Amino acid sequence: MTTGGYDTDHEELTELLERNDLAGIQRWIADYPPHVIADEITRAEQVAAIMLFRLLDKDRALEVFEELDPTEQQKILSGQRDHAFHELVEAMDPDDRARLLGEAPAKFARRVLAGLSQQEREMTAALLGYPQGSVGRHMSPKAVPVRATGTVTQALRRIRLKGSDAETVYTLPVVDEERRLIGTATLRSLVLADPDQPVADLVDRQALSVPATADAEEAARLMQEANLLGLPVVDSEDRLVGILTIDDAIELIETADTEDVARLAGASPLTGHYLTASVFQVARSRAVWLLLLLVAATLSVNVMQLFEDTLAKVTALALFIPLLVGAGGNAGAQAATSAVRAIAVGEVRARDVLRVAWRELRVGLNLGLMLSVVAFSIGAILVGWSIAAVLGISLVAICAWAAVVGAVMPLVAKRLRIDPAVISAPLVTTLVDATGLIIYFLVAQAVLQF
Amino acid sequence: MTTGGYDTDHEELTELLERNDLAGIQRWIADYPPHVIADEITRAEQVAAIMLFRLLDKDRALEVFEELDPTEQQKILSGQRDHAFHELVEAMDPDDRARLLGEAPAKFARRVLAGLSQQEREMTAALLGYPQGSVGRHMSPKAVPVRATGTVTQALRRIRLKGSDAETVYTLPVVDEERRLIGTATLRSLVLADPDQPVADLVDRQALSVPATADAEEAARLMQEANLLGLPVVDSEDRLVGILTIDDAIELIETADTEDVARLAGASPLTGHYLTASVFQVARSRAVWLLLLLVAATLSVNVMQLFEDTLAKVTALALFIPLLVGAGGNAGAQAATSAVRAIAVGEVRARDVLRVAWRELRVGLNLGLMLSVVAFSIGAILVGWSIAAVLGISLVAICAWAAVVGAVMPLVAKRLRIDPAVISAPLVTTLVDATGLIIYFLVAQAVLQF
Numbered sequence: 001m002t003t004g005g006y007d008t009d010h011e012e013l014t015e016l017l018e019r020n021d022l023a024g025i026q027r028w029i030a031d032y033p034p035h036v037i038a039d040e041i042t043r044a045e046q047v048a049a050i051m052l053f054r055l056l057d058k059d060r061a062l063e064v065f066e067e068l069d070p071t072e073q074q075k076i077l078s079g080q081r082d083h084a085f086h087e088l089v090e091a092m093d094p095d096d097r098a099r100l101l102g103e104a105p106a107k108f109a110r111r112v113l114a115g116l117s118q119q120e121r122e123m124t125a126a127l128l129g130y131p132q133g134s135v136g137r138h139m140s141p142k143a144v145p146v147r148a149t150g151t152v153t154q155a156l157r158r159i160r161l162k163g164s165d166a167e168t169v170y171t172l173p174v175v176d177e178e179r180r181l182i183g184t185a186t187l188r189s190l191v192l193a194d195p196d197q198p199v200a201d202l203v204d205r206q207a208l209s210v211p212a213t214a215d216a217e218e219a220a221r222l223m224q225e226a227n228l229l230g231l232p233v234v235d236s237e238d239r240l241v242g243i244l245t246i247d248d249a250i251e252l253i254e255t256a257d258t259e260d261v262a263r264l265a266g267a268s269p270l271t272g273h274y275l276t277a278s279v280f281q282v283a284r285s286r287a288v289w290l291l292l293l294l295v296a297a298t299l300s301v302n303v304m305q306l307f308e309d310t311l312a313k314v315t316a317l318a319l320f321i322p323l324l325v326g327a328g329g330n331a332g333a334q335a336a337t338s339a340v341r342a343i344a345v346g347e348v349r350a351r352d353v354l355r356v357a358w359r360e361l362r363v364g365l366n367l368g369l370m371l372s373v374v375a376f377s378i379g380a381i382l383v384g385w386s387i388a389a390v391l392g393i394s395l396v397a398i399c400a401w402a403a404v405v406g407a408v409m410p411l412v413a414k415r416l417r418i419d420p421a422v423i424s425a426p427l428v429t430t431l432v433d434a435t436g437l438i439i440y441f442l443v444a445q446a447v448l449q450f
Numbered sequence: 451m452t453t454g455g456y457d458t459d460h461e462e463l464t465e466l467l468e469r470n471d472l473a474g475i476q477r478w479i480a481d482y483p484p485h486v487i488a489d490e491i492t493r494a495e496q497v498a499a500i501m502l503f504r505l506l507d508k509d510r511a512l513e514v515f516e517e518l519d520p521t522e523q524q525k526i527l528s529g530q531r532d533h534a535f536h537e538l539v540e541a542m543d544p545d546d547r548a549r550l551l552g553e554a555p556a557k558f559a560r561r562v563l564a565g566l567s568q569q570e571r572e573m574t575a576a577l578l579g580y581p582q583g584s585v586g587r588h589m590s591p592k593a594v595p596v597r598a599t600g601t602v603t604q605a606l607r608r609i610r611l612k613g614s615d616a617e618t619v620y621t622l623p624v625v626d627e628e629r630r631l632i633g634t635a636t637l638r639s640l641v642l643a644d645p646d647q648p649v650a651d652l653v654d655r656q657a658l659s660v661p662a663t664a665d666a667e668e669a670a671r672l673m674q675e676a677n678l679l680g681l682p683v684v685d686s687e688d689r690l691v692g693i694l695t696i697d698d699a700i701e702l703i704e705t706a707d708t709e710d711v712a713r714l715a716g717a718s719p720l721t722g723h724y725l726t727a728s729v730f731q732v733a734r735s736r737a738v739w740l741l742l743l744l745v746a747a748t749l750s751v752n753v754m755q756l757f758e759d760t761l762a763k764v765t766a767l768a769l770f771i772p773l774l775v776g777a778g779g780n781a782g783a784q785a786a787t788s789a790v791r792a793i794a795v796g797e798v799r800a801r802d803v804l805r806v807a808w809r810e811l812r813v814g815l816n817l818g819l820m821l822s823v824v825a826f827s828i829g830a831i832l833v834g835w836s837i838a839a840v841l842g843i844s845l846v847a848i849c850a851w852a853a854v855v856g857a858v859m860p861l862v863a864k865r866l867r868i869d870p871a872v873i874s875a876p877l878v879t880t881l882v883d884a885t886g887l888i889i890y891f892l893v894a895q896a897v898l899q900f
Contacts, residue, residue: 010799033656033658033676034676035675035676035677039675039796067675067677156641159641159642160641160642163638163641163642164642169638169641169642170620170637170638170679187620187637187638187641188613188619188620188637191606191609191610191613191619191637191641192609192610192613192614192619206483208483224700224704225485225489225517226483226484226485227485227517227697229620229679229696246679246696246700247677250674250696250700250703253700253704254674254703254795257707258791258795260711261710261711261714261787261790261791262787262788262791264711264714264715264787265714265783265784265786265787265788265875266780266783266784267784267787267788273797274788274789274791274792274797274798275792275797275798275802275805275806275809279809279812279813279816280816282788282809282813283813283816283817286781286784286813286817287816287817287820289780289784290777290780290781290784290817290820290821291820291821291824293776293777293780294773294776294777294821294824294825295824295828297772297773297776297777298773298828300772300773300776301769301770301772301773301828301832304768304769304770304771304772305769305832308765308769311765311768312765315758315761315762315765318754318761318768318771319751319754319755319758320751320754321754321768321771321772322747322750322751322754322771322772322775322883322884322887323744323747323748323750323751325772325775325776326743326744326747326750326775326779326876326879326880326883327740327743327744327747329776329779329876329879330716330739330740330743330876330879330880331736331740333715333716333875333876334715334716334717334736334739334740336715337711337712337714337715337717338712338715338717338724338732339724340711341708341711341712341724342724342725345704345708346489347723347724347725348724348725349460352725355725356725359725359729359732362729363729363732363733363736366729366730366733366737367733367736367737367740370737370740370741371740371741371744374741374744374745375744378745378748378751382751382755425715425783425875426776426779426780426783429776429779429780430776433772433776434772437772
């Protein structure tokens, strides 16, 4: 019996690795569950990682291997001799293997395929035939279909026969003679039922299923919403081709969320571990957006040039530019982030755009009024009434404008079939900056009577 | 058999509801799984929601009810007569009921408790005894413990007897005579095993468990990392008190992610549905941070005042302030967001702070150099060489500084036991704005030789 929370013993392992204390490392390894060891392997340099892995006994090695990301799996495999290499690869679930091959260089992929048994190679090839990002790439082809015509005892016997190799036996696709999906039964219902009862009584004929070409993230979110442990996957003729399991679904959702978060901050998602990705990889994942945003920010320079005369007359106006631009940007970023998240979790759809705009207009006006009171006071204390008034009035308009633009842009993107998360907070901020400055200077000209 | 993707038929239901076409609504309802109906109820006004709910037959009503958020459950319950009210509440899982009561007003809570059977009331009270945010609040007390001393057949008989009421029977806690946890067995291993085999052979004695007072989100992430469908929960004497199931874990993770995303954008998490929360609630969730950030931005006004003379001499410097402040803010926000996410998914820990700072310094310098080339060209075209040089040099320094500050702040927060997500991108941006301006003006003074 072990209890969660392993944060403290990492230093011990680091020390053991540095001292090259093999016996000590072996004792350390024995105490921890596979996912902790996998985490340490991920965080270690390649040589140490391969050493750690070699010290695991065979069963645990496989368990740990299954917990690793594809990039880490490749790292470990590269350090194995042919025999161990092929044993590991042969034992992988076909969907994990397909994921590994999808990211690996061609030479490595050939080495993997060369050592596989024919059956496993065929299954992997079938998965790789589905488009990237589809359910087909992430499902397990080893579902255990049962027939509606038999009894519970017959179904359980079949599960005992076929189940040891399957990724899940908790959701059982029920099929007809032509392998067409009729519905699902759960292992729970079979175990709780009378052994002589026909399986047909236990089938949920309204059970959900998805085609193999469907979007994997959407299928995963569907499983989450409907609380499913397994989701049958079918071909275009409704024949069973596999099953998506909840652990793969969770991983899909987590990856999608991490991507969304990265995009929200205006960076491409990093494929890999934050600490082990190279500095160049990290920089590259952020560079494109930073550059685009810099170029977009040239717009604000143009606006400033447009009002250079106003600025030269009242230099005090310049003092509040960072504050104003910041407040507008923040209001826009908040709205954009809520909208992107609400779309991701399915609370808002593209057709809600008017409803959202109307809500955000009112939210923005509320927030703007509140901020304008504070900003007016700050301005009055620091420079005087007239500029304070300019500041207060502009803030109301800028906040309302920012909230509407921030929330509407992701919805419009969704309607145009662009990933809404691409409407990052920085993009909204940059656009709101330029328009906010226009509002500010126009209000200034009106109030200060140029 | 139904297939995923229900986006299109929402309009149909809206029309049926408007026409008050009960028969039509009933036909519509019959076609959709519970989570879709729950979604429609969530999006509908209260009266329509209650009408929709009343049209469901009893079994489906309960299924749909279980899919609703606590706020929606309260909305629906308020519209029920006593009899239906008590039936719904009595049938809820104790953990869902505890969550409902945790958020409900006292009067409503009394009405719920009054109608419960003694057994259910006691279970709910026990859960409510655990602190908010702990595993105890989210576990199901109805685990099905089995004994290691019996055979597989005996264990399966016990599951058949006790399992119908349990939230899961797939992960079976194995206990001794004093209900102390020894390990877990899976239903899969029982079903696949020889019926006469002793359960003891199938027990995973290294199985994870958590104390009921542990943090619920951490327990949920543990389940995800270790690919568990159920995680036994124990008291301080290692006695079994319940089990955390994967569907509750996923919900915990999703809620935590939504909170993180909201905080990243500098807003408090919204506790309800984006479309049904009131404008006031949405505004409130964003107001505190916007105000704090506005006040913090006063710092930038002070910096500008400090350099007002410089600015008056070369007004052209003002032109690039929004661009510069924007670029620094973006670089900081990217770094902060990566760090917060890496902490959330467990890739980075508080002690990695130096490693992270050194990485981000190099990333920031790379990005800064790249941006500075572009900004220099823009500056040279628009205003001339000297200001372009100021712009280029400052950008390198600002990007490096922003990346380090952005990534280190969440880690420092983590070490101080503050939620790292509180270090929102806007907070980093606001702080980087002020320091970035100082860098800019100092570089300007040096290059332009004041």
